Amino acid sequence: MLNPDFPFSYDHYLAHPAGLGSVPPELYGTEVAVVGAGLSGLVTAYELMKLGLRPVVYEADQIGGRLRTAGFPSAPGVVADLGGMRFPVSGRAFYHYVDLLGLETQDFPNPLAPVTSSTVIELAGQKYYAETAQDLPPFFREVADAWKAAVNDGAKFVEMQEAIRARDTGRIKELWNGLLPLMDEQTFYGFIAGSESFKEAGFAHREAFGQVGFGTGGWDTDFPNSILEILRVVYTDADDQHRLISGGAQRLPEALWQHAPSGMAHWPDGTSLASLHSGSPRGAVGSISRDADGGLRIRERWSREASYAAVVTTCQSWLLSTRIHTEEALFPAELWTAIERSHYMQSSKTFVMVDRPFWKDVDPDTGREVLSMTLTDRLNRATYLLDDGPDKPAVILLSYTWNDDALKWLALDADERVELMLHSLEQIYPGVDIASHIVGQPITVSWEADPNFMGAFKANLPGHYRYQQRLFTHFKQDKLPDTQRGIFLAGDDVSFTAGWAEGAVTTGLNAVWGVVNHLGGSSAPGNPGPGELLDAIGPIPLD
Ligand code: FAD
Numbered sequence: 302m303l304n305p306d307f308p309f310s311y312d313h314y315l316a317h318p319a320g321l322g323s324v325p326p327e328l329y330g331t332e333v334a335v336v337g338a339g340l341s342g343l344v345t346a347y348e349l350m351k352l353g354l355r356p357v358v359y360e361a362d363q364i365g366g367r368l369r370t371a372g373f374p375s376a377p378g379v380v381a382d383l384g385g386m387r388f389p390v391s392g393r394a395f396y397h398y399v400d401l402l403g404l405e406t407q408d409f410p411n412p413l414a415p416v417t418s419s420t421v422i423e424l425a426g427q428k429y430y431a432e433t434a435q436d437l438p439p440f441f442r443e444v445a446d447a448w449k450a451a452v453n454d455g456a457k458f459v460e461m462q463e464a465i466r467a468r469d470t471g472r473i474k475e476l477w478n479g480l481l482p483l484m485d486e487q488t489f490y491g492f493i494a495g496s497e498s499f500k501e502a503g504f505a506h507r508e509a510f511g512q513v514g515f516g517t518g519g520w521d522t523d524f525p526n527s528i529l530e531i532l533r534v535v536y537t538d539a540d541d542q543h544r545l546i547s548g549g550a551q552r553l554p555e556a557l558w559q560h561a562p563s564g565m566a567h568w569p570d571g572t573s574l575a576s577l578h579s580g581s582p583r584g585a586v587g588s589i590s591r592d593a594d595g596g597l598r599i600r601e602r603w604s605r606e607a608s609y610a611a612v613v614t615t616c617q618s619w620l621l622s623t624r625i626h627t628e629e630a631l632f633p634a635e636l637w638t639a640i641e642r643s644h645y646m647q648s649s650k651t652f653v654m655v656d657r658p659f660w661k662d663v664d665p666d667t668g669r670e671v672l673s674m675t676l677t678d679r680l681n682r683a684t685y686l687l688d689d690g691p692d693k694p695a696v697i698l699l700s701y702t703w704n705d706d707a708l709k710w711l712a713l714d715a716d717e718r719v720e721l722m723l724h725s726l727e728q729i730y731p732g733v734d735i736a737s738h739i740v741g742q743p744i745t746v747s748w749e750a751d752p753n754f755m756g757a758f759k760a761n762l763p764g765h766y767r768y769q770q771r772l773f774t775h776f777k778q779d780k781l782p783d784t785q786r787g788i789f790l791a792g793d794d795v796s797f798t799a800g801w802a803e804g805a806v807t808t809g810l811n812a813v814w815g816v817v818n819h820l821g822g823s824s825a826p827g828n829p830g831p832g833e834l835l836d837a838i839g840p841i842p843l844d
Pocket of ligand 1: 336337338339340341342359360361362363364365366367368383384385386387388389584585586587615616617620624625648649748753754756757758791792793794799800801802803804805
């Protein structure tokens with residue numbers, strides 16, 4: 302996911318034998334606070350530990366954050382990924398840690414993916430069955446062609462992908478810096494509707510594009526967002542070639558917490574984040590302020606206090622104004638504006654466990670499997686079928702929705718959600734008795750209703766590029782007054798690819814660079830860090 306805003310090769314940076322840098326030995330053991338034990342916080346803490354610092358991780362709820370995996374209590378090992386569940390192979394910084402920790406991955410059964418035996422698209426009551434994209438009627442090919450033409454004509458898609466594949470930083474920046482001012486104030490829908498190809502194709506094609514979209518399915522709930530957000534996804538193949546983590550996505554943050562790397566500066570072999578914390582992170586952060594002596598003071602919700610030379614916050618950044626009392630003087634006013642104006646998507650998922658992957662039963666009349674991965678314009682929007690082999694309980698993600706579609710479920714409890722979802726599926730698959738296969742309790746989540754997140758993930762609205770640029774570049778603090786140094790923002794909403802775990806990893810690495818620099822350390826010789834290259838290839842300011 303070599304991002305056009307900052308095409309820094311984080312995978313090369315991480316793989317470099319010289320490592321990420323060093324701090325002066327007299328600083329070994331210095332405590333640095335890390336707020337949040339999601340992926341970003343744990344990558345940050347893990348790398349700080351390797352450099353000989355002592356990360357102190359704070360967490361309000363569970364280790365893992367939005368990489369949260371829930372289990373079905375009656376069937377140990379059968380799991381549901383409530384947040385991140387499918388990870389593009391282009392996210393190479395993310396996979397650096399997956400590989401390091403020896404986690405197994407498998408292809409994710411997206412619509413029409415090779416691993417998905419069949420997909421059903423149901424729009425306006427009309428049902429289309431496909432094993433490959435070629436099985437769909439020509440209309441869908443026209444929709445796909447109109448999208449390809451729109452991004453080629455309007456956003457230099459092929460040229461950008463070629464430049465990204467070649468890691469041609471100069472060319473990426475040249476293309477992107479030309480597009481930014483033209484695109485920042487345009488919505489995704491405005492871009493589609495204004496394109497020659499979709500104008501020619503007509504409304505039905507635009508509508509179907511919104512419903513079935515590209516890659517993972519329909520993206521019409523993103524229509525009001527800035528087109529820049531969508532371009533970043535498609536340029537970097539974030540919506541393609543997804544893999545899941547066997548046993549659940551939460552295994553990644555949990556493994557980072559437990560892992561004891563060898564050859565660390567200062568810490569003996571066998572030291573892990575878990576051992577440095579005696580097994581549990583500290584509690585929820587209630588406030589962050591500046592001490593009289595210049596330190597950064599953290600007060601926990603249940604009153605314990607400590608002061609640090611540096612703090613990294615990785616929770617959704619607007620929690621810094623809504624849930625954590627953060628002293629206003631710690632950030633410049635324009636950064637607060639960026640934090641406050643953030644736009645987060647809502648998202649809901651509802652899972653049921655079933656006795657076995659019965660959808661693989663073949664209907665004798667049609668010769669097809671009785672149930673398929675399903676995209677529909679009904680409330681469910683997308684239904685995924687997840688199994689781990691025959692004769693074992695399996696999982697149906699009955700509905701995965703975003704934004705307005707997620708809000709439609711918000712007020713309903715799990716059983717009410719399941720009833721409505723099953724009703725929709727009965728219309729698409731008459732005669733298939735899904736309910737009779739359900740075992741255990743359904744699991745449902747609405748991320749916007751959880752006070753430790755208050756939203757699923759960020760998606761910028763038109764005109765928000767300037768805000769994102771401020772948030773992303775804040776880790777390089779040489780132009781800030783001393784009173785605003787030492788506190789760093791990380792987490793996927795600080796990245797240019799919110800909603801993808803890769804952004805959580807890479808902004809964590811930016812924060813590590815920031816902390817090392819702040820404490821008087823430096824990058825490793827021959828392996829310049831993100832801060833060294835930010836001015837040369839970083840996101841440009843707009844007027
Ligand atoms: P978080 O995981 O949010 O971690 C922040 C942590 O801070 C949390 O654990 C929180 O409890 C904690 N916290 C909050 N307040 C406080 C406080 N006061 N004190 C201490 N701790 C606090 N990414 C993909 O790559 N692929 C996907 O398929 C995908 N799908 C997604 C689907 C959904 C529904 C959601 C919600 C996200 C999805 N993502 C996906 C995004 C991915 O989950 C995130 O990018 C990643 O998990 C974010 O990690 P983070 O560490 O930045 O933030």
